[in-house]
Amino acid sequence: MTIPDQSFQLHHTTPQPMAISSSGLRFTLSTGQEILDGISGGAAVNCLGNGNSELVKTMNEQAEKMAFTYHQSLGNEESEKLAKLLCEKSGNEMKAAAFLNSGSEAMEAAIKLAREYWVEKGQPLKNHIISRFPSYHGNTLGVLGIGNIPSRRTVYEPLFSPNIHHVASPQYERFGLPDESEEAYSQRLADELESTILKIGHENIIGFVAEPIVGAALGVMPPPKRYLPLISKVLKKYDLLLIMDEVMCGSGRSGELFAYQSISTKTDGEEGEKVVPDILAMAKGLGSGYVCISAVLTGQRVTDRIRKSGGWKNSHTYQNHPVNCAVARKVMEIIERDDLLTNVKQRGEQLLNELRELTKDISIVFDIRGKGLFVGIELNGSSSLEPRLAARVKGRCFENGLLVMAMSGTIDGIEGECIILGPAYVVTEEEISEIVRLLVMSIKEVAEEFEEEY
Structure with missing residues:
Protein backbone atom coordinates (compact mmCIF):
# COMPACT_ATOMS: atom_id res chain seq x y z
CA MET A 1 0.00 0.00 0.00
CA THR A 2 1.33 3.43 -0.93
CA ILE A 3 1.22 6.02 1.86
CA PRO A 4 -0.59 9.17 0.68
CA ASP A 5 0.99 12.59 1.06
CA GLN A 6 -1.83 13.65 3.35
CA SER A 7 -3.82 11.51 5.77
CA PHE A 8 -7.61 11.56 5.94
CA GLN A 9 -7.33 10.90 9.67
CA LEU A 10 -7.78 13.94 11.88
CA HIS A 11 -5.22 12.91 14.46
CA HIS A 12 -2.37 12.55 12.00
CA THR A 13 -2.29 15.17 9.28
CA THR A 14 1.11 13.79 8.29
CA PRO A 15 0.76 10.08 7.60
CA GLN A 16 2.54 7.67 9.90
CA PRO A 17 4.47 4.59 8.76
CA MET A 18 1.83 2.08 7.70
CA ALA A 19 1.77 -1.26 9.51
CA ILE A 20 0.11 -3.94 7.39
CA SER A 21 0.49 -7.02 9.60
CA SER A 22 1.88 -8.21 12.91
CA SER A 23 2.74 -11.43 14.66
CA GLY A 24 3.99 -11.70 18.21
CA LEU A 25 6.36 -8.77 18.79
CA ARG A 26 6.98 -8.00 15.10
CA PHE A 27 5.25 -5.47 12.85
CA THR A 28 5.60 -5.55 9.08
CA LEU A 29 5.32 -2.16 7.36
CA SER A 30 4.07 -1.34 3.88
CA THR A 31 7.70 -0.71 2.91
CA GLY A 32 8.60 -4.26 3.83
CA GLN A 33 10.55 -3.18 6.92
CA GLU A 34 10.13 -5.30 10.03
CA ILE A 35 9.91 -3.57 13.43
CA LEU A 36 10.53 -5.22 16.81
CA ASP A 37 7.91 -4.03 19.30
CA GLY A 38 9.53 -2.88 22.54
CA ILE A 39 6.45 -1.12 23.92
CA SER A 40 3.48 -3.47 23.34
CA GLY A 41 2.04 -1.65 20.35
CA GLY A 42 3.17 1.82 21.34
CA ALA A 43 1.72 2.45 24.82
CA ALA A 44 2.21 -0.72 26.93
CA VAL A 45 -1.08 -2.24 25.74
CA ASN A 46 -0.58 -5.39 23.67
CA CYS A 47 0.63 -7.58 26.54
CA LEU A 48 0.16 -10.92 24.70
CA GLY A 49 1.50 -9.75 21.35
CA ASN A 50 -0.35 -9.77 18.06
CA GLY A 51 -1.80 -12.81 16.32
CA ASN A 52 -3.06 -14.67 19.39
CA SER A 53 -5.51 -17.17 17.93
CA GLU A 54 -7.17 -17.91 21.29
CA LEU A 55 -8.20 -14.29 21.71
CA ASP A 338 1.08 -19.79 31.01
CA ASP A 339 2.66 -18.35 34.18
CA LEU A 340 3.43 -15.15 32.30
CA LEU A 341 3.88 -13.06 35.44
CA THR A 342 6.96 -15.13 36.20
CA ASN A 343 8.23 -14.30 32.72
CA VAL A 344 7.44 -10.62 33.31
CA LYS A 345 9.58 -10.64 36.45
CA GLN A 346 12.46 -12.62 34.92
CA ARG A 347 12.59 -10.77 31.61
CA GLY A 348 12.10 -7.46 33.43
CA GLU A 349 15.13 -8.15 35.61
CA GLN A 350 17.09 -9.14 32.51
CA LEU A 351 16.04 -5.95 30.75
CA LEU A 352 17.16 -3.73 33.65
CA ASN A 353 20.45 -5.56 34.13
CA GLU A 354 21.42 -5.53 30.44
CA LEU A 355 20.46 -1.88 30.01
CA ARG A 356 22.41 -0.79 33.08
CA GLU A 357 25.49 -2.70 32.00
CA LEU A 358 25.48 -1.47 28.39
CA THR A 359 24.65 2.19 29.14
CA LYS A 360 26.96 2.78 32.11
CA ASP A 361 29.49 4.64 29.95
CA ILE A 362 26.97 6.71 27.95
CA SER A 363 27.05 10.21 29.39
CA ILE A 364 23.53 11.25 28.38
CA VAL A 365 21.93 8.32 30.26
CA PHE A 366 20.89 9.58 33.70
CA ASP A 367 18.87 6.69 35.12
CA ILE A 368 17.52 3.22 34.34
CA ARG A 369 14.55 2.17 36.48
CA GLY A 370 11.39 0.12 36.39
CA LYS A 371 9.34 -2.79 37.68
CA GLY A 372 8.61 -5.93 35.71
CA LEU A 373 8.29 -5.25 31.99
CA PHE A 374 7.83 -1.53 32.58
CA VAL A 375 11.15 0.29 32.25
CA GLY A 376 12.21 3.89 31.86
CA ILE A 377 15.52 5.21 30.50
CA GLU A 378 15.99 8.83 31.57
CA LEU A 379 18.31 10.93 29.41
CA ASN A 380 20.03 14.26 30.03
CA GLY A 381 18.95 16.72 27.36
CA SER A 382 17.75 20.32 27.36
CA SER A 383 14.24 21.38 26.34
CA SER A 384 15.91 23.88 23.98
CA LEU A 385 17.00 21.03 21.71
CA GLU A 386 14.92 20.74 18.55
CA PRO A 387 13.83 18.03 17.97
CA ARG A 388 13.87 16.96 21.62
CA LEU A 389 16.37 14.30 22.68
CA ALA A 390 13.80 11.61 23.45
CA ALA A 391 12.15 12.12 20.07
CA ARG A 392 15.54 11.80 18.37
CA VAL A 393 16.25 8.51 20.12
CA LYS A 394 12.78 7.17 19.31
CA GLY A 395 13.24 8.12 15.65
CA ARG A 396 16.65 6.48 15.48
CA CYS A 397 15.28 3.35 17.16
CA PHE A 398 12.60 3.13 14.48
CA GLU A 399 15.19 3.49 11.74
CA ASN A 400 17.13 0.67 13.39
CA GLY A 401 14.04 -1.54 13.62
CA LEU A 402 12.72 -0.96 17.17
CA LEU A 403 9.47 0.58 18.40
CA VAL A 404 9.73 2.49 21.72
CA MET A 405 7.85 5.30 23.47
CA ALA A 406 9.40 8.75 23.96
CA MET A 407 8.33 11.34 26.54
CA SER A 408 9.59 14.88 27.18
CA GLY A 409 8.87 17.11 30.18
CA THR A 410 9.24 14.21 32.61
CA ILE A 411 11.07 16.20 35.31
CA ASP A 412 8.92 19.29 35.72
CA GLY A 413 6.56 19.32 32.75
CA ILE A 414 9.14 21.08 30.56
CA GLU A 415 12.57 19.57 31.20
CA GLY A 416 13.12 15.84 31.13
CA GLU A 417 13.70 13.22 28.42
CA CYS A 418 12.70 9.57 28.75
CA ILE A 419 12.40 6.45 26.65
CA ILE A 420 9.85 3.90 27.86
CA LEU A 421 9.99 0.17 27.25
CA GLY A 422 7.12 -2.24 27.89
CA PRO A 423 7.34 -5.34 25.72
CA ALA A 424 4.67 -8.04 25.68
CA TYR A 425 4.61 -10.55 28.54
CA VAL A 426 5.45 -13.33 26.07
CA VAL A 427 8.80 -11.73 25.17
CA THR A 428 11.72 -14.16 25.06
CA GLU A 429 15.20 -13.86 26.53
CA GLU A 430 16.59 -13.42 23.01
CA GLU A 431 14.09 -10.69 22.16
CA ILE A 432 14.96 -8.77 25.33
CA SER A 433 18.63 -8.81 24.34
CA GLU A 434 17.72 -7.64 20.84
CA ILE A 435 15.59 -4.78 22.24
CA VAL A 436 18.52 -3.72 24.42
CA ARG A 437 21.00 -3.98 21.56
CA LEU A 438 18.91 -1.84 19.22
CA LEU A 439 18.10 0.76 21.88
CA VAL A 440 21.67 1.13 23.11
CA MET A 441 22.95 1.38 19.54
CA SER A 442 20.39 4.10 18.84
CA ILE A 443 21.24 6.05 22.00
CA LYS A 444 24.95 5.92 21.16
CA GLU A 445 24.34 7.15 17.62
CA VAL A 446 22.23 10.05 18.84
CA ALA A 447 24.70 10.83 21.64
CA GLU A 448 27.53 11.18 19.11
CA GLU A 449 25.46 13.57 16.99
CA PHE A 450 24.37 15.43 20.12
CA GLU A 451 27.99 15.99 21.16
CA GLU A 452 28.89 17.23 17.68
CA GLU A 453 26.11 19.85 17.84
CA TYR A 454 27.35 21.18 21.15
Whole structure:
Protein backbone atom coordinates (compact mmCIF):
# COMPACT_ATOMS: atom_id res chain seq x y z
CA MET A 1 0.00 0.00 0.00
CA THR A 2 1.33 3.43 -0.93
CA ILE A 3 1.22 6.02 1.86
CA PRO A 4 -0.59 9.17 0.68
CA ASP A 5 0.99 12.59 1.06
CA GLN A 6 -1.83 13.65 3.35
CA SER A 7 -3.82 11.51 5.77
CA PHE A 8 -7.61 11.56 5.94
CA GLN A 9 -7.33 10.90 9.67
CA LEU A 10 -7.78 13.94 11.88
CA HIS A 11 -5.22 12.91 14.46
CA HIS A 12 -2.37 12.55 12.00
CA THR A 13 -2.29 15.17 9.28
CA THR A 14 1.11 13.79 8.29
CA PRO A 15 0.76 10.08 7.60
CA GLN A 16 2.54 7.67 9.90
CA PRO A 17 4.47 4.59 8.76
CA MET A 18 1.83 2.08 7.70
CA ALA A 19 1.77 -1.26 9.51
CA ILE A 20 0.11 -3.94 7.39
CA SER A 21 0.49 -7.02 9.60
CA SER A 22 1.88 -8.21 12.91
CA SER A 23 2.74 -11.43 14.66
CA GLY A 24 3.99 -11.70 18.21
CA LEU A 25 6.36 -8.77 18.79
CA ARG A 26 6.98 -8.00 15.10
CA PHE A 27 5.25 -5.47 12.85
CA THR A 28 5.60 -5.55 9.08
CA LEU A 29 5.32 -2.16 7.36
CA SER A 30 4.07 -1.34 3.88
CA THR A 31 7.70 -0.71 2.91
CA GLY A 32 8.60 -4.26 3.83
CA GLN A 33 10.55 -3.18 6.92
CA GLU A 34 10.13 -5.30 10.03
CA ILE A 35 9.91 -3.57 13.43
CA LEU A 36 10.53 -5.22 16.81
CA ASP A 37 7.91 -4.03 19.30
CA GLY A 38 9.53 -2.88 22.54
CA ILE A 39 6.45 -1.12 23.92
CA SER A 40 3.48 -3.47 23.34
CA GLY A 41 2.04 -1.65 20.35
CA GLY A 42 3.17 1.82 21.34
CA ALA A 43 1.72 2.45 24.82
CA ALA A 44 2.21 -0.72 26.93
CA VAL A 45 -1.08 -2.24 25.74
CA ASN A 46 -0.58 -5.39 23.67
CA CYS A 47 0.63 -7.58 26.54
CA LEU A 48 0.16 -10.92 24.70
CA GLY A 49 1.50 -9.75 21.35
CA ASN A 50 -0.35 -9.77 18.06
CA GLY A 51 -1.80 -12.81 16.32
CA ASN A 52 -3.06 -14.67 19.39
CA SER A 53 -5.51 -17.17 17.93
CA GLU A 54 -7.17 -17.91 21.29
CA LEU A 55 -8.20 -14.29 21.71
CA VAL A 56 -9.48 -14.07 18.15
CA LYS A 57 -11.48 -17.28 18.66
CA THR A 58 -12.95 -15.99 21.93
CA MET A 59 -13.93 -12.73 20.26
CA ASN A 60 -15.66 -14.52 17.39
CA GLU A 61 -17.45 -17.05 19.61
CA GLN A 62 -18.82 -14.38 21.94
CA ALA A 63 -19.90 -12.14 19.06
CA GLU A 64 -21.79 -15.07 17.54
CA LYS A 65 -23.32 -16.01 20.89
CA MET A 66 -24.30 -12.47 21.88
CA ALA A 67 -22.57 -9.35 20.60
CA PHE A 68 -24.20 -6.71 22.79
CA THR A 69 -26.44 -6.04 25.73
CA TYR A 70 -27.14 -2.64 27.25
CA HIS A 71 -26.15 -2.88 30.89
CA GLN A 72 -29.16 -0.86 32.08
CA SER A 73 -31.53 -3.40 30.53
CA LEU A 74 -29.80 -6.78 30.72
CA GLY A 75 -26.84 -8.24 32.51
CA ASN A 76 -24.43 -10.63 30.81
CA GLU A 77 -22.42 -13.59 32.01
CA GLU A 78 -19.07 -12.37 30.72
CA SER A 79 -19.03 -9.09 32.65
CA GLU A 80 -20.12 -10.90 35.81
CA LYS A 81 -17.41 -13.55 35.41
CA LEU A 82 -14.70 -10.97 34.71
CA ALA A 83 -15.70 -8.86 37.72
CA LYS A 84 -15.62 -11.92 39.98
CA LEU A 85 -12.24 -13.01 38.59
CA LEU A 86 -10.58 -9.63 39.15
CA CYS A 87 -11.97 -9.27 42.66
CA GLU A 88 -10.71 -12.75 43.56
CA LYS A 89 -7.28 -12.03 42.02
CA SER A 90 -7.01 -8.94 44.24
CA GLY A 91 -7.19 -11.25 47.24
CA ASN A 92 -10.77 -9.96 47.62
CA GLU A 93 -9.40 -6.54 48.54
CA MET A 94 -11.53 -5.24 45.66
CA LYS A 95 -15.21 -6.09 46.06
CA ALA A 96 -16.90 -5.00 42.81
CA ALA A 97 -16.05 -3.94 39.26
CA ALA A 98 -17.54 -2.27 36.19
CA PHE A 99 -16.15 -2.23 32.66
CA LEU A 100 -15.75 0.73 30.35
CA ASN A 101 -13.85 1.37 27.12
CA SER A 102 -10.63 3.30 27.76
CA GLY A 103 -8.27 4.27 30.55
CA SER A 104 -9.38 7.89 30.35
CA GLU A 105 -13.00 6.83 30.68
CA ALA A 106 -12.19 4.60 33.67
CA MET A 107 -10.34 7.38 35.49
CA GLU A 108 -13.09 9.90 34.74
CA ALA A 109 -15.61 7.41 36.13
CA ALA A 110 -13.42 6.76 39.19
CA ILE A 111 -13.39 10.47 40.09
CA LYS A 112 -17.17 10.71 39.63
CA LEU A 113 -17.59 7.61 41.78
CA ALA A 114 -15.43 9.10 44.54
CA ARG A 115 -17.57 12.24 44.55
CA GLU A 116 -20.75 10.16 44.60
CA TYR A 117 -19.46 8.21 47.59
CA TRP A 118 -19.21 11.34 49.75
CA VAL A 119 -22.52 12.77 48.58
CA GLU A 120 -24.24 9.51 49.51
CA LYS A 121 -22.55 9.70 52.91
CA GLY A 122 -24.12 13.10 53.44
CA GLN A 123 -20.93 15.13 52.90
CA PRO A 124 -21.60 17.14 49.71
CA LEU A 125 -19.02 19.80 50.64
CA LYS A 126 -16.29 17.34 49.67
CA ASN A 127 -15.50 18.56 46.15
CA HIS A 128 -11.71 19.03 46.04
CA ILE A 129 -9.22 16.53 44.59
CA ILE A 130 -5.49 16.29 45.27
CA SER A 131 -3.23 14.83 42.60
CA ARG A 132 0.48 15.18 41.75
CA PHE A 133 2.71 17.16 39.42
CA PRO A 134 3.81 15.98 36.93
CA SER A 135 1.06 13.41 36.43
CA TYR A 136 -1.16 12.07 33.69
CA HIS A 137 -4.49 10.33 34.24
CA GLY A 138 -6.18 10.45 30.85
CA ASN A 139 -7.42 12.66 28.06
CA THR A 140 -11.00 13.47 28.98
CA LEU A 141 -11.62 16.96 30.31
CA GLY A 142 -12.00 15.96 33.94
CA VAL A 143 -8.89 13.83 34.25
CA LEU A 144 -6.79 16.16 32.11
CA GLY A 145 -7.39 18.69 34.87
CA ILE A 146 -6.56 16.22 37.61
CA GLY A 147 -3.38 15.21 35.84
CA ASN A 148 -0.78 17.86 35.15
CA ILE A 149 1.40 17.71 32.06
CA PRO A 150 1.43 21.27 30.67
CA SER A 151 1.82 20.31 27.01
CA ARG A 152 -1.30 18.13 27.14
CA ARG A 153 -3.56 20.50 29.05
CA THR A 154 -2.62 24.14 28.27
CA VAL A 155 -5.23 24.73 25.55
CA TYR A 156 -8.00 23.44 27.86
CA GLU A 157 -6.89 25.24 31.04
CA PRO A 158 -9.88 27.65 31.21
CA LEU A 159 -12.25 24.67 31.39
CA PHE A 160 -10.69 22.94 34.41
CA SER A 161 -12.15 22.97 37.91
CA PRO A 162 -10.44 25.28 40.42
CA ASN A 163 -10.91 22.52 43.02
CA ILE A 164 -7.93 20.51 41.80
CA HIS A 165 -4.63 20.70 43.70
CA HIS A 166 -1.22 19.19 43.02
CA VAL A 167 1.62 18.07 45.25
CA ALA A 168 5.04 16.81 44.12
CA SER A 169 5.39 13.52 42.28
CA PRO A 170 8.12 11.32 43.78
CA GLN A 171 11.45 11.72 41.96
CA TYR A 172 14.05 10.72 44.52
CA GLU A 173 17.02 10.57 42.13
CA ARG A 174 16.35 14.12 40.94
CA PHE A 175 15.02 15.85 44.05
CA GLY A 176 16.26 13.92 47.07
CA LEU A 177 18.40 16.16 49.27
CA PRO A 178 22.08 15.39 50.00
CA ASP A 179 22.26 12.59 52.58
CA GLU A 180 18.44 12.24 52.53
CA SER A 181 17.35 8.57 52.55
CA GLU A 182 14.50 7.34 50.39
CA GLU A 183 12.41 6.89 53.53
CA ALA A 184 13.11 10.46 54.65
CA TYR A 185 12.29 11.78 51.18
CA SER A 186 9.00 9.85 51.23
CA GLN A 187 8.19 11.35 54.62
CA ARG A 188 8.86 14.83 53.24
CA LEU A 189 6.34 14.23 50.43
CA ALA A 190 3.81 12.80 52.89
CA ASP A 191 4.27 15.95 55.02
CA GLU A 192 3.62 18.08 51.92
CA LEU A 193 0.39 16.16 51.31
CA GLU A 194 -0.71 16.68 54.91
CA SER A 195 0.08 20.38 54.74
CA THR A 196 -2.01 20.67 51.56
CA ILE A 197 -4.90 18.84 53.22
CA LEU A 198 -4.81 21.19 56.20
CA LYS A 199 -4.72 24.23 53.91
CA ILE A 200 -7.79 23.11 51.95
CA GLY A 201 -9.58 21.56 54.92
CA HIS A 202 -10.06 17.81 55.06
CA GLU A 203 -13.83 18.30 55.23
CA ASN A 204 -13.66 19.66 51.66
CA ILE A 205 -11.50 16.93 50.10
CA ILE A 206 -12.65 13.85 48.20
CA GLY A 207 -9.31 12.08 48.05
CA PHE A 208 -5.89 11.63 46.51
CA VAL A 209 -5.18 10.36 42.98
CA ALA A 210 -1.94 8.58 42.06
CA GLU A 211 -0.37 5.94 39.84
CA PRO A 212 1.37 3.37 42.07
CA ILE A 213 4.09 3.21 39.39
CA VAL A 214 4.09 6.42 37.38
CA GLY A 215 4.02 5.85 33.63
CA ALA A 216 4.12 8.48 30.92
CA ALA A 217 4.34 11.55 33.18
CA LEU A 218 7.73 10.62 34.70
CA GLY A 219 8.97 8.05 32.21
CA VAL A 220 8.27 5.04 34.48
CA MET A 221 8.91 5.76 38.15
CA PRO A 222 8.43 3.20 40.92
CA PRO A 223 7.93 4.98 44.25
CA PRO A 224 10.75 5.43 46.76
CA LYS A 225 10.78 3.28 49.87
CA ARG A 226 7.75 3.62 52.16
CA TYR A 227 6.16 6.27 49.95
CA LEU A 228 2.78 4.57 49.55
CA PRO A 229 2.48 3.48 53.21
CA LEU A 230 3.29 7.01 54.41
CA ILE A 231 0.84 8.59 51.94
CA SER A 232 -1.82 6.07 52.95
CA LYS A 233 -1.26 6.88 56.63
CA VAL A 234 -1.99 10.56 55.97
CA LEU A 235 -5.13 9.75 53.99
CA LYS A 236 -6.41 7.44 56.72
CA LYS A 237 -5.75 10.11 59.36
CA TYR A 238 -8.13 12.48 57.57
CA ASP A 239 -10.49 9.79 56.23
CA LEU A 240 -9.86 10.52 52.55
CA LEU A 241 -10.16 8.18 49.58
CA LEU A 242 -7.14 6.69 47.82
CA ILE A 243 -7.81 6.50 44.06
CA MET A 244 -5.21 4.49 42.18
CA ASP A 245 -4.58 4.77 38.46
CA GLU A 246 -3.28 1.42 37.18
CA VAL A 247 -4.26 2.09 33.58
CA MET A 248 -0.68 1.75 32.33
CA CYS A 249 1.19 -0.03 35.13
CA GLY A 250 -1.46 -2.65 36.01
CA SER A 251 -2.87 -5.84 34.48
CA GLY A 252 0.37 -7.69 35.21
CA ARG A 253 2.92 -5.29 33.78
CA SER A 254 4.70 -4.84 37.13
CA GLY A 255 4.99 -8.59 37.71
CA GLU A 256 1.81 -8.78 39.80
CA LEU A 257 -1.69 -8.55 38.36
CA PHE A 258 -2.28 -5.36 40.37
CA ALA A 259 0.63 -2.93 40.50
CA TYR A 260 -0.13 -1.73 44.03
CA GLN A 261 0.49 -5.28 45.25
CA SER A 262 3.96 -5.30 43.70
CA ILE A 263 5.18 -2.23 45.60
CA SER A 264 3.39 -2.23 48.96
CA THR A 265 5.47 -5.18 50.09
CA LYS A 266 9.23 -4.87 50.53
CA THR A 267 11.40 -6.76 48.05
CA ASP A 268 14.01 -7.87 50.58
CA GLY A 269 11.87 -10.65 51.97
CA GLU A 270 10.48 -8.66 54.90
CA GLU A 271 6.74 -8.15 55.00
CA GLY A 272 5.87 -4.60 54.02
CA GLU A 273 2.98 -2.35 54.90
CA LYS A 274 -0.22 -3.16 53.09
CA VAL A 275 -1.72 -0.36 51.02
CA VAL A 276 -5.11 -0.99 49.42
CA PRO A 277 -6.89 1.55 47.21
CA ASP A 278 -10.51 2.52 47.77
CA ILE A 279 -11.01 2.88 44.01
CA LEU A 280 -8.78 1.46 41.27
CA ALA A 281 -8.79 1.96 37.49
CA MET A 282 -7.14 -0.41 35.02
CA ALA A 283 -7.07 -0.71 31.23
CA LYS A 284 -4.46 -1.23 28.45
CA GLY A 285 -3.17 -4.75 29.16
CA LEU A 286 -6.59 -5.83 30.43
CA GLY A 287 -7.71 -6.47 26.85
CA SER A 288 -4.22 -6.71 25.32
CA GLY A 289 -5.35 -4.32 22.56
CA TYR A 290 -7.69 -6.90 21.02
CA VAL A 291 -10.69 -5.06 22.45
CA CYS A 292 -11.26 -1.60 23.94
CA ILE A 293 -11.82 -2.24 27.65
CA SER A 294 -11.07 -0.66 31.00
CA ALA A 295 -12.23 -1.34 34.54
CA VAL A 296 -13.13 0.48 37.73
CA LEU A 297 -12.83 -1.60 40.89
CA THR A 298 -13.97 -0.64 44.38
CA GLY A 299 -12.85 -1.59 47.86
CA GLN A 300 -15.12 -2.51 50.74
CA ARG A 301 -16.31 0.87 52.01
CA VAL A 302 -17.02 2.36 48.59
CA THR A 303 -18.79 -0.81 47.42
CA ASP A 304 -20.97 -0.94 50.54
CA ARG A 305 -21.97 2.72 50.34
CA ILE A 306 -22.81 2.67 46.62
CA ARG A 307 -24.89 -0.48 46.97
CA LYS A 308 -26.68 0.93 49.98
CA SER A 309 -27.60 4.06 48.01
CA GLY A 310 -29.07 2.05 45.14
CA GLY A 311 -26.17 1.62 42.72
CA TRP A 312 -23.60 3.55 40.76
CA LYS A 313 -24.99 6.49 38.83
CA ASN A 314 -22.41 6.25 36.05
CA SER A 315 -23.67 4.82 32.75
CA HIS A 316 -22.20 4.47 29.25
CA THR A 317 -23.75 2.71 26.28
CA TYR A 318 -20.93 0.18 25.90
CA GLN A 319 -20.42 -0.39 29.62
CA ASN A 320 -19.87 -4.09 30.50
CA HIS A 321 -19.73 -5.00 26.79
CA PRO A 322 -19.92 -8.83 26.55
CA VAL A 323 -17.37 -9.26 23.75
CA ASN A 324 -14.86 -7.00 25.48
CA CYS A 325 -15.35 -8.78 28.80
CA ALA A 326 -15.04 -12.24 27.24
CA VAL A 327 -11.73 -11.34 25.59
CA ALA A 328 -10.36 -9.66 28.73
CA ARG A 329 -11.22 -12.74 30.78
CA LYS A 330 -9.37 -14.89 28.26
CA VAL A 331 -6.36 -12.55 28.52
CA MET A 332 -6.36 -13.02 32.31
CA GLU A 333 -6.73 -16.78 31.87
CA ILE A 334 -3.75 -17.00 29.49
CA ILE A 335 -1.56 -14.88 31.78
CA GLU A 336 -2.26 -17.26 34.68
CA ARG A 337 -2.24 -20.52 32.72
CA ASP A 338 1.08 -19.79 31.01
CA ASP A 339 2.66 -18.35 34.18
CA LEU A 340 3.43 -15.15 32.30
CA LEU A 341 3.88 -13.06 35.44
CA THR A 342 6.96 -15.13 36.20
CA ASN A 343 8.23 -14.30 32.72
CA VAL A 344 7.44 -10.62 33.31
CA LYS A 345 9.58 -10.64 36.45
CA GLN A 346 12.46 -12.62 34.92
CA ARG A 347 12.59 -10.77 31.61
CA GLY A 348 12.10 -7.46 33.43
CA GLU A 349 15.13 -8.15 35.61
CA GLN A 350 17.09 -9.14 32.51
CA LEU A 351 16.04 -5.95 30.75
CA LEU A 352 17.16 -3.73 33.65
CA ASN A 353 20.45 -5.56 34.13
CA GLU A 354 21.42 -5.53 30.44
CA LEU A 355 20.46 -1.88 30.01
CA ARG A 356 22.41 -0.79 33.08
CA GLU A 357 25.49 -2.70 32.00
CA LEU A 358 25.48 -1.47 28.39
CA THR A 359 24.65 2.19 29.14
CA LYS A 360 26.96 2.78 32.11
CA ASP A 361 29.49 4.64 29.95
CA ILE A 362 26.97 6.71 27.95
CA SER A 363 27.05 10.21 29.39
CA ILE A 364 23.53 11.25 28.38
CA VAL A 365 21.93 8.32 30.26
CA PHE A 366 20.89 9.58 33.70
CA ASP A 367 18.87 6.69 35.12
CA ILE A 368 17.52 3.22 34.34
CA ARG A 369 14.55 2.17 36.48
CA GLY A 370 11.39 0.12 36.39
CA LYS A 371 9.34 -2.79 37.68
CA GLY A 372 8.61 -5.93 35.71
CA LEU A 373 8.29 -5.25 31.99
CA PHE A 374 7.83 -1.53 32.58
CA VAL A 375 11.15 0.29 32.25
CA GLY A 376 12.21 3.89 31.86
CA ILE A 377 15.52 5.21 30.50
CA GLU A 378 15.99 8.83 31.57
CA LEU A 379 18.31 10.93 29.41
CA ASN A 380 20.03 14.26 30.03
CA GLY A 381 18.95 16.72 27.36
CA SER A 382 17.75 20.32 27.36
CA SER A 383 14.24 21.38 26.34
CA SER A 384 15.91 23.88 23.98
CA LEU A 385 17.00 21.03 21.71
CA GLU A 386 14.92 20.74 18.55
CA PRO A 387 13.83 18.03 17.97
CA ARG A 388 13.87 16.96 21.62
CA LEU A 389 16.37 14.30 22.68
CA ALA A 390 13.80 11.61 23.45
CA ALA A 391 12.15 12.12 20.07
CA ARG A 392 15.54 11.80 18.37
CA VAL A 393 16.25 8.51 20.12
CA LYS A 394 12.78 7.17 19.31
CA GLY A 395 13.24 8.12 15.65
CA ARG A 396 16.65 6.48 15.48
CA CYS A 397 15.28 3.35 17.16
CA PHE A 398 12.60 3.13 14.48
CA GLU A 399 15.19 3.49 11.74
CA ASN A 400 17.13 0.67 13.39
CA GLY A 401 14.04 -1.54 13.62
CA LEU A 402 12.72 -0.96 17.17
CA LEU A 403 9.47 0.58 18.40
CA VAL A 404 9.73 2.49 21.72
CA MET A 405 7.85 5.30 23.47
CA ALA A 406 9.40 8.75 23.96
CA MET A 407 8.33 11.34 26.54
CA SER A 408 9.59 14.88 27.18
CA GLY A 409 8.87 17.11 30.18
CA THR A 410 9.24 14.21 32.61
CA ILE A 411 11.07 16.20 35.31
CA ASP A 412 8.92 19.29 35.72
CA GLY A 413 6.56 19.32 32.75
CA ILE A 414 9.14 21.08 30.56
CA GLU A 415 12.57 19.57 31.20
CA GLY A 416 13.12 15.84 31.13
CA GLU A 417 13.70 13.22 28.42
CA CYS A 418 12.70 9.57 28.75
CA ILE A 419 12.40 6.45 26.65
CA ILE A 420 9.85 3.90 27.86
CA LEU A 421 9.99 0.17 27.25
CA GLY A 422 7.12 -2.24 27.89
CA PRO A 423 7.34 -5.34 25.72
CA ALA A 424 4.67 -8.04 25.68
CA TYR A 425 4.61 -10.55 28.54
CA VAL A 426 5.45 -13.33 26.07
CA VAL A 427 8.80 -11.73 25.17
CA THR A 428 11.72 -14.16 25.06
CA GLU A 429 15.20 -13.86 26.53
CA GLU A 430 16.59 -13.42 23.01
CA GLU A 431 14.09 -10.69 22.16
CA ILE A 432 14.96 -8.77 25.33
CA SER A 433 18.63 -8.81 24.34
CA GLU A 434 17.72 -7.64 20.84
CA ILE A 435 15.59 -4.78 22.24
CA VAL A 436 18.52 -3.72 24.42
CA ARG A 437 21.00 -3.98 21.56
CA LEU A 438 18.91 -1.84 19.22
CA LEU A 439 18.10 0.76 21.88
CA VAL A 440 21.67 1.13 23.11
CA MET A 441 22.95 1.38 19.54
CA SER A 442 20.39 4.10 18.84
CA ILE A 443 21.24 6.05 22.00
CA LYS A 444 24.95 5.92 21.16
CA GLU A 445 24.34 7.15 17.62
CA VAL A 446 22.23 10.05 18.84
CA ALA A 447 24.70 10.83 21.64
CA GLU A 448 27.53 11.18 19.11
CA GLU A 449 25.46 13.57 16.99
CA PHE A 450 24.37 15.43 20.12
CA GLU A 451 27.99 15.99 21.16
CA GLU A 452 28.89 17.23 17.68
CA GLU A 453 26.11 19.85 17.84
CA TYR A 454 27.35 21.18 21.15
